Amino acid sequence: MSPGSVWQGRGRRLQMQEVGPRDGLQAEAVFVPTADKIALIDALSATGVAKIEVTAFVSPRAVPALADAEAVMRGIQRQPGVVYSALVPNARGAERALAAGADELNLVLSASESHNLSNLRMTQAQSFRALVEVLALAGPAGVPVNVSLSCSFGCPMEGEVAAEAVLAWCGRFIDELGLRRLALCDTTGMAHPAQVAERTAAVLARWPQTELTLHFHNTRGMGLSNLLAAIDAGASRFDAALGGLGGCPYAPGATGNICTEDVVHALELMGYDTGCDLTALLAAAARLPALVGHELPGAVLRAGRRLDLHPRPGSVDAICQAAPGG
Numbered sequence: 001m002s003p004g005s006v007w008q009g010r011g012r013r014l015q016m017q018e019v020g021p022r023d024g025l026q027a028e029a030v031f032v033p034t035a036d037k038i039a040l041i042d043a044l045s046a047t048g049v050a051k052i053e054v055t056a057f058v059s060p061r062a063v064p065a066l067a068d069a070e071a072v073m074r075g076i077q078r079q080p081g082v083v084y085s086a087l088v089p090n091a092r093g094a095e096r097a098l099a100a101g102a103d104e105l106n107l108v109l110s111a112s113e114s115h116n117l118s119n120l121r122m123t124q125a126q127s128f129r130a131l132v133e134v135l136a137l138a139g140p141a142g143v144p145v146n147v148s149l150s151c152s153f154g155c156p157m158e159g160e161v162a163a164e165a166v167l168a169w170c171g172r173f174i175d176e177l178g179l180r181r182l183a184l185c186d187t188t189g190m191a192h193p194a195q196v197a198e199r200t201a202a203v204l205a206r207w208p209q210t211e212l213t214l215h216f217h218n219t220r221g222m223g224l225s226n227l228l229a230a231i232d233a234g235a236s237r238f239d240a241a242l243g244g245l246g247g248c249p250y251a252p253g254a255t256g257n258i259c260t261e262d263v264v265h266a267l268e269l270m271g272y273d274t275g276c277d278l279t280a281l282l283a284a285a286a287r288l289p290a291l292v293g294h295e296l297p298g299a300v301l302r303a304g305r306r307l308d309l310h311p312r313p314g315s316v317d318a319i320c321q322a323a324p325g326g
Helices: 020-027 034-045 069-075 091-100 113-120 124-141 163-176 193-206 223-232 260-269 278-285 288-292 314-322
Strands: 015-018 051-056 083-087 104-110 145-150 181-185 211-215 237-240
Touching: 015 260, 020 034, 020 051, 034 051, 034 069, 034 278, 034 288, 051 069, 069 083, 069 091, 083 091, 091 104, 091 124, 104 113, 104 124, 104 181, 113 124, 113 145, 124 145, 145 163, 145 211, 163 181, 163 193, 181 193, 193 211, 193 223, 211 223, 223 260, 237 260, 260 278
Parallel strands: 015 051, 015 237, 051 083, 083 104, 104 145, 145 181, 181 211, 211 237
Antiparallel strands: none
């Protein structure tokens, strides 16, 4: 793409993938009732997002907020064209997700050994073996697998994660296992635009047929800048969370994922086609404070769209009438 072209979308289609029901709600202290989760996902299904990460088939003891995974996955009203994904940690989770009708399995592996041990309680080698076991189940079922490579832009315990290490993991997933769906994840908001552009371009140049997703958190306020850098490097698929849901256990007080409705609002002003109905997204986001018990960082829901105007104060009309010729 030519320099500066990122600012003019010219109708280019981008895929928005909603992760709030899983990546967002799992971080909340309250348990959102099953019926409310289903209603939220049904509302999201009508917004035009390309994919929804519905839930995670993990131990209810580990993630009690998602203990109702089967009921939620089975209870949603599916819309044609929307992929309903589920996070699974291992073969047992994959079996549960497949039985519940997941359209895609998402498995996480970290580019950092320390983060993999802290987040998943497994070494990277153990996580890779779990991925192979999941593939053995998903393949015969005809269900695709996505791998989310956590800490692709930095680790909160180890610091920088070398580009070579990230590319090496991508090679193992794509060349060794034949995967075609991959997400580079900025798990704790450590990415910056120059780094994002370089790593996105490198993956797409080496594996152009890969369905590459970028997953950003807004921990340090660079989420949208990073997304624009990824677009300029050729990316077209992005995770985001309604309302900016989510958080990070390794960055206390940090905001969560980049906010779906804020991203859609910005991209559409720049001429990109997200396929999303912003009005419907804002209506869905308006449900969240009552569900989770607190306000969320999403900006457009609070401030309104750019051209949502306000009436002039009466004092202005009085000044105009009093002015000469008024």
